[in-house]
Amino acid sequence: MKDSIQSDKLLKRAEKLIDAARKAGADKADAVVVRGRSSSVSVRMGKVENTNAAESDDFSLRVFVGSKVASIGAGQGGDDNELATRAVAMAKVSPEDPYVGLADKDDLVKDVEDLDLVDDHQVLSEELTDVALSMEAAAMGVKGVANSLGSGASSGMGGLVLATSEGFSGSYMVTNFARSVSVLAGEGTAMERDYDFDSRLFYADLDRPEDIGLSAAERAVKRLNPRKVPTSSDMTIVFDPRVSRGIFGHLISAINGGSIARKTSFLRDLMDEQVMAGAITIIDDPKIKRRSSSRPFDGEGVDGQKMTMIENGVLRNWYLSTSIANELGLKTNGRGARSGTGIGAASTNVIVSKGQQNAKDLIGSVKNGLYVTEVIGQGVNMVTGEYSRGASGFWIENGELTFPVSEITIASNLKDMFKRIVLADDIDPKYSIAAPTIAIEGMTIAGD
Numbered sequence: 001m002k003d004s005i006q007s008d009k010l011l012k013r014a015e016k017l018i019d020a021a022r023k024a025g026a027d028k029a030d031a032v033v034v035r036g037r038s039s040s041v042s043v044r045m046g047k048v049e050n051t052n053a054a055e056s057d058d059f060s061l062r063v064f065v066g067s068k069v070a071s072i073g074a075g076q077g078g079d080d081n082e083l084a085t086r087a088v089a090m091a092k093v094s095p096e097d098p099y100v101g102l103a104d105k106d107d108l109v110k111d112v113e114d115l116d117l118v119d120d121h122q123v124l125s126e127e128l129t130d131v132a133l134s135m136e137a138a139a140m141g142v143k144g145v146a147n148s149l150g151s152g153a154s155s156g157m158g159g160l161v162l163a164t165s166e167g168f169s170g171s172y173m174v175t176n177f178a179r180s181v182s183v184l185a186g187e188g189t190a191m192e193r194d195y196d197f198d199s200r201l202f203y204a205d206l207d208r209p210e211d212i213g214l215s216a217a218e219r220a221v222k223r224l225n226p227r228k229v230p231t232s233s234d235m236t237i238v239f240d241p242r243v244s245r246g247i248f249g250h251l252i253s254a255i256n257g258g259s260i261a262r263k264t265s266f267l268r269d270l271m272d273e274q275v276m277a278g279a280i281t282i283i284d285d286p287k288i289k290r291r292s293s294s295r296p297f298d299g300e301g302v303d304g305q306k307m308t309m310i311e312n313g314v315l316r317n318w319y320l321s322t323s324i325a326n327e328l329g330l331k332t333n334g335r336g337a338r339s340g341t342g343i344g345a346a347s348t349n350v351i352v353s354k355g356q357q358n359a360k361d362l363i364g365s366v367k368n369g370l371y372v373t374e375v376i377g378q379g380v381n382m383v384t385g386e387y388s389r390g391a392s393g394f395w396i397e398n399g400e401l402t403f404p405v406s407e408i409t410i411a412s413n414l415k416d417m418f419k420r421i422v423l424a425d426d427i428d429p430k431y432s433i434a435a436p437t438i439a440i441e442g443m444t445i446a447g448d
């Protein structure tokens with residue numbers, strides 16, 4: 001494969017940068033290339049608005065002199081010795097950091113596993129254009145849809161090339177194909193917007209463009225003529241999977257070791273404590289084949305394994321990189337992630353346990369409440385857990401979805417919300433956070 005050959009060349013360059021850094025006086029070093037290839041087409045009202053193609057191989061060299069560290073970007077045409085000399089000079093005048101360092105040799109991947117993350121299918125811009133036009137046409141053909149906000153299709157590939165002075169050398173690539181469309185339904189000031197999309201590692205797995213377009217249109221039409229509802233407390237709110245993934249995303253942020261070290265998480269003192277409903281177990285697994293967030297090694301070359309984050313509602317692990325683990329007096333669990341020239345911690349494939357009932361029955365169990373399909377605003381305080389978001393969706397009456405609702409605010413505290421979650425069984429594994437429809441009791445709705 002052509003891209004594999006190119007990765008081999010980049011890996012050799014990374015290894016040369018390591019050698020140059022050691023010769024320049026670095027005690028340890030690592031070199032990384034974040035790779036990116038993408039092409040996309042966007043259309044609106046039957047006409048192509050934009051086409052784009054981009055390629056990048058962004059080098060960075062990180063050097064350690066004792067407990068001092070510095071990182072420097074490295075262009076493909078730069079002189080290795082000069083870059084290494086500059087990086088070492090920067091490190092020598094940097095403040096000491098007792099927590100930074102490379103991962104231990106024993107934690108590094110020995111053999112890079114093939115997780116089947118690359119689709120060799122080549123998509124031409126003409127095909128992307130046809131897909132985008134088909135999605136938009138299908139959406140615009142639905143009665144009640146008045147305008148298009150745009151439709152797009154893309155293909156891309158990204159990955160990591162990493163070499164360290166501890167002996168690690170490896171690379172991996174991941175492909176991605178995506179489709180999306182957004183439309184307006186209604187007239188004048190009574191218009192409502194909605195969208196749909198799909199994103200997959202393998203092109204053949206994508207939903208049909210016509211199905212995506214119809215779904216987006218039907219969602220928008222259903223939102224027409226929304227009402228407000230009275231302010232009320234102690235209400236049951238059911239969250240569509242598009243929104244519930246965000247709820248669990250707040251959990252993932254709260255158990256990131258970086259937040260724990262900075263003391264900016266409302267869960268920072270609750271390791272081995274009950275933080276969620278007892279029926280909930282959450283797994284993080286970087287080694288699932290053909291999954292969007294899989295990776296054979298983390299941003300430090302560490303062999304990350306399947307890990308239980310929440311076990312029957314009890315918090316069991318933080319997400320840790322080497323430096324974050326050092327700061328917390330722990331050991332990395334292979335969740336290091338590159339961010340620019342730095343390294344933080346991040347989740348991989350997050351899998352929430354299934355509930356015992358389907359989504360329809362979960363909604364049917366609610367006498368009066370709200371089914372939320374969209375939230376807006378940034379009203380989440382990760383230090384205290386306070387949660388307040390603008391929301392829209394559908395009112396639930398006697399277990400049935402009735403009229404659309406908008407211009408309301410839903411509020412509670414994530415500490416309470418997590419412990420009251422009831423799960424449905426409709427998990428879609430294509431997302432990096434695989435979460436179902438959920439219901440949460442005891443929330444406040446601010447309306448009229």
